[in-house]
Amino acid sequence: MKIEQLRIAGLRCFSEATLALDPGINVFAGDNGAGKTSVLEAVFLLSHGRSFRSGAREALLQRGASGLSIFAELRHADGRLARLGLGRTGSRWEGRIDGLNAPLGELVRECAVVCFDPGSHALISGGAEERRRYLDWGVFHVEHQFLSIWRRYQRALKQRNSLLRSYPLPADALFLPWEAELAQTGQQIDQQRQAYLDLLRPRLARSMQGLLGELGALELRYRRGWAEDQELASQLRVQRERDVTRGHTTMGVHRADWTLAFEHAPLREHLSRGQGKLVALACMLAQAELYAEHHGDWPIVCLDDLASELDQAHQRAVIGQLVGASAQILLTGTELPVAMRDLPARVFHVEQGELSRLL
Structure with missing residues (x-):
């Protein structure tokens, strides 16, 4: 385009x-x-x-x-x-x-539009929010239902957080429908994110090899935001008392994150600032390439x-x-x-x- x-x-x-x-x-x-x-x-x-x-x-x-x-x-x-x-x-x-x-x-x-700017290294060195935003932009342009599911999840999250801060604490019956909605939509979002990352991995590996081949083999690690061996609905019930103490929901896809590890730099702290910029740039180029393959049209690059x-x-x-x-x-x-x-x-x-x- x-x-x-x-x-x-x-x-x-x-x-x-x-x-x-x-x-x-x-x-x-x-x-x-x-x-x-x-x-x-x-x-x-x-x-x-x-x-x-x-x-x-x-x-x-x-x-x-x-x-x-x-x-x-x-x-x-x-x-x-x-x-x-x-x-x-x-x-x-x-x-x-x-x-x-x-x-x-x-x-x-x-x-x-994809963009590389002086703040792009935050994708690698910054908090998880920036990485979720990068991931969800890609999923949004592949999965047409993603936005509506994401909005349902955010609404349920807001309602549960409001209940957690209420005094006196509401009965279980008021939590259950919102936790069921969080579990259902969270599972869908998680599946869509993982499917997108599976598509992104080989393109990211090629892009990284071209810019930072000296770092060796690439591994992309994804954490969905709750225990891998348990259902989100049951985890929300078990952790409700702790969440009341903290005043917010401490697990779910809103807590997900992904990181990159390299054969010769297994932790992001091992990367120099310049290498962090190149890794962020490689991520941008890989995402643009995947968009182009899916849509037959390259995004605009800033x-x-x-x-x-x-x-x-x-x-x-x-x-x-x-x-x-x-x-x-x-x-x-x-x-x-x-x-x-x-x-x-x-x-x-x-x-x-x-x-x-x-x-």
Whole structure:
């Protein structure tokens, strides 16, 4: 898929900007703080309904603006053109597809974007939430029922947590239906996650071999969030007293995690910061490849400040793989990366919310 036209209004430093993107490589160059990353952020918002920047929710809106909007014309591999819109007034997001109101779930299913940025190493070195988010994005684009099941699970989790905090403690009969719902939907989510990881493993191994072959064989370990040899429903009943003490549900798919181990770096603490970035990048590329194989269409790839995150050899390897796959690339930097100077690219200069095309 390729974005042909992009329009941004009221996002961070952009009062209004309209640009036509190249189907191949697009570079956004400018000084630090000029607004380059915000262009990638706009595209990512269409695909995820959130920013890839941590703590960015309240900072998205331009100072003094009443709302923000993002519009894109998206060309799919089959030639179909989708007109996508995302707007926010206050705290409420609204999506549109081809001029009609659309739930955010439909909007993010229509537009797929993967991103590598300076914070991506958190996928490897950070908490489990980031890894669950990565995993669930992939499952969402493979399993059409995943979102509805996930929402049912979240509703049951919220209700059980509310009961756990009630005083006096409610009777067992009030817990049982919510625990049954958690167990049923949790089992489905767990099965879908494991099936997705089975598909991802060989692609991840290939991607990792190309970027960090010196680490040796790869092992992907998955923990579903409760004991492997027991049913979730029975575990919830047994652990209810402990959960009352803690005030929240301590087991379930919301506690799941996955980790990577290497033959020559069995613990993530054995990885350097640079290696952690390359592992995160390999995860992104493997997920993009799996998406492309499933949909027949590569997701849009955003690479934020690539030159400061990777050495030139790895830059060339990554860009070469993406160009070979005919993926649309959106890349930022203070200047055109050396590794790309012999490749055709559309280059934009960004300065304080103003965009101008250089090449």
